[in-house]
Structure formats: C-alpha cells, structure tokens
Amino acid sequence: MPRPPLSPDSIRELATELGFELVRFGPADPGEHAGHFLRWLEAGRHGEMAYLHNNRERLVAPDRWRAGVKSTIAVAADYGGPPGELPGGGRIARYAVGRDYHRWLGKRVKKLRSRLEDAGVPRGTMNGGTDALPVLERALAVRAGIGFLAKSSMVISPDRGPYLLLGELLTGLELPPDPPATGTCGTCTACLDACPTGAITAPFEVDARRCLSYTTIEHRGFFAPELRAAQGDWVFGCDICLEVCPFTKHSQNRTRTGDARPQDLQPHRVVETYTLVDLLELDEARYDAEFTGTAMRRATRSGLRRNAAIVLGNRGDDAALPGLERALSDADPVVRGHAAWAIGQLDRRHPALAGALARETDAQVRSEIANAQADTGQ
Ligand code: B12
C-alpha cells in the first residue's frame, strides 16, 4: 500500500497555507450517496443537464476512470459575503459575484497537487479540481467530514455554514479518514418554506428543473412562465435557501466587504457596473471582452439577456420600457419573447406589443406576445 511521503498533518498544513478554510480526508467513492443520485436521475430531476446522465457510471465510481484511487483530500472555501447586486437592482448569487471559482479555486487545488508532488507523491497519480472532475463533490465532502448533508441538499459546515465551494484531490494514498461533521438541520425547515419555486420538494431533494439556479443558468431558451414571476430579482442563480439558513452566521467572510474581502471574492467589474438594461442589451463583443473570467458566462449571452428581461418585468418599473421595446426587435427570439412577457407585466395594453405581433414570424414569440396581451387579471 503506498504510504504518504508526507504525514497527514503536513498535507493538512500545506492545504491550509494555500488558503483552504476546510481540509478533510475521506474515501474516494460516494458510498450510499450513489443510489440517491441514480434515483434522482431516473426521476428526470436533472432536466437538460445531460452530462450528469451521460457520466453517471463514472460519477458514482471514480475507480472506473482512475485506477487505484483510494482517498479524497476534500477542501472547501468559505465565500460568504454581502448580497451581489447590480447597480439599480438585479441580484447575482454570491458564488458568482467575484472571479469564476473554477479558475481561482481550481488553481489552488492544482497548486496543492504540485506541492504534494514536489514533496514526493508520484507525479500523475492525483486528479483534482472544483466542479471539474466526474465526481459527486457533495458526497465526497460529506464522507470526508467537511460538513453535513442538509435538507437544502447543501453541504453545511457547523463551523463555516453553507457558503462553501467544494474541491477535491483524488489520490492513491491511504489517508486516515476524518470523522463525520457534527451538526444537523434538526427540526428546521426554513429553506423548504422559503424556496420561491418549491424546488426543494422534500428534505434533501431538489428538483433542479424548478430551481432558479438551474432555470437562470443551465436552462437554454424559453422557460415556464410561472417560474418567471418566482424569479423575482434574481438575474443569475439564487441564494435564498442559503440566506435563510441559521448556519449562515458561521460564515467568517460574511461581514467582510470591500478590500477586507479576499481578492478573488471582490465584485467583478461587470457586477459593479452593469445595469439590468445594459445586460438586456449586451452584445457579443462586450460579452466576450467583459464576461470572460466570470462564472456568469455559463448562462450564455442569450440566457443573461433573457434573465435581465424577466427581472425587469418583475420589478415593474416603467423606466425599463424603452429598453424592453427595443428588445422586441432583437435578433434572438428568446430575448424578444421574454421582453414581450416583461412588457405584459408592466402594461398588457402597451402598443409596442401589437406592433411586434404584426411583424413577428416566430411561432413561439408570437404566442408569448399574445399571452402578454391577454387579460390575466393583473
Ligand atoms: C448539478 C448541480 C446543480 C444543480 C442541481 C443541484 C441539486 N441540488 O441537485 C443546480 C443547477 C440546481 C445547482 C444549484 C446550486 N448549486 Co450546484 N452543482 C451541481 C453539480 C454540478 C452536480 C450536483 C449533482 O450531482 N446533483 C444531483 C444530486 C442528487 O446530488 P447532490 O447535489 O450532490 O446531492 C446529494 C444529496 O442529494 C445526497 N442525498 C440526498 N438524500 C440522501 C439521503 C441519503 C441517505 C444519502 C446518503 C444521501 C442523500 O445524494 C447526493 C450525492 O451526495 C455540483 C458539482 C459536482 N460535480 O458535484 C454543483 C454543486 C453541488 N453546486 C454548488 C452550489 C454552490 C450551488 C448553488 C448554491 C449555486 C447558487 N447559489 O445558485 C445552488 C444550490 C441549490 C441547491 N439547494 O442545491 C456547490 C455546492 C457546495 C455545497 N456547500 O454544498 C457544488 C458542489 C459545486 C462546487 N464545486 O462547490 N447545482
């Protein structure tokens, strides 16, 4: 059995020096979490995230794609902080406010790997990343004792709370497993009660198709009108089930603002400067030049513009009408359709809707315009 060239304590120290708030050792397989994941897929709760279904065999058994893997070095970064808000309104989930975590956290995990290699762990025997490997990161983190599995399906650290980004290094080293984290949800149901879409269908069960983090980020194209109103002010992702959680007070970055925050967590320029109308009118060149390096890029330009239209409709501010009217002539049918919905929320008799219907040729957009004009009793 290969033994670590470094003691487990020195591995922990190295990882802590690199800035990880939590470092724990556990098995390199998801154990009993695998069955739950497979049932979740079978129920179709992954929606259009086909990569989860296509990679299911690798996800539930890392030794199928990495022979000899024995342990996980599970790491977590506490990213809690003030709400992410665009100037003039429109909310961004906290994890996406700063630099893209795939970059800064991913780089940190790679650094840990190269430090361990420098210390004698054979090169090429470890795989690491954050949201980059075909693994169930929450399962590995729970099994390593980073946190407990909460009713919101988040991994919550009793010491740091729910605002944790997870990463891991899978290794062939035998590392002594850490004990499970203490803490449970107890009788609390705050996240189930607060979720605006009912996406937490039961404790520990999230139907991704209803989660705003899915509809605003992963879902392409049009989405169900009843979920648009529930989106409220959220332009990208949603933090409600974390915000209402009593464990949130344990996040040690929660109250740090401005320069007191770690640099990677400081708001990206686009979050500080873009208004909802700027986002609605985002062109390809600015999207490429200004959104590179943000997690928001994942939603695609069309998705960000669609989300901005929905939030403008939800905010009910007539000042958004000129921008929404321009969007009725946009080249992207998804933007046209959601702009029509938003105008309908503000004023269903608005003449721009009739004008748009007269020239519109796309069947789905035509139906959006007709629905926007319909008397819904508002
Ligand atoms: C797909 C995905 C999503 C989907 C689906 C989320 C979901 N709850 O299923 C969507 C797009 C909705 C999403 C949303 C968010 N996500 Co996400 N997402 C993922 C991803 C890529 C895969 C997760 C997955 O496989 N889901 C399927 C479900 C079934 O598995 P699971 O979420 O791991 O949940 C476990 C439990 O359900 C458990 N389980 C449930 N019941 C029971 C019962 C028993 C007895 C047992 C043993 C286990 C068990 O089994 C599962 C496996 O452990 C991971 C990265 C990764 N590769 O793991 C990030 C990840 C889970 N997401 C993350 C984050 C931060 C978020 C958001 C907070 C982002 C935001 N603010 O907008 C929200 C949170 C919403 C929520 N309440 O879950 C973090 C979670 C960190 C943490 N502390 O838990 C991850 C780990 C990314 C990372 N590297 O940090 N996400």
Ligand code: SF4
């Ligand atoms: S992220 Fe928002 S929509 Fe998704 S489960 Fe949590 S509260 Fe519900």
Ligand code: SF4
């Ligand atoms: S809000 Fe309550 S039920 Fe939900 S995750 Fe936090 S402690 Fe658990």
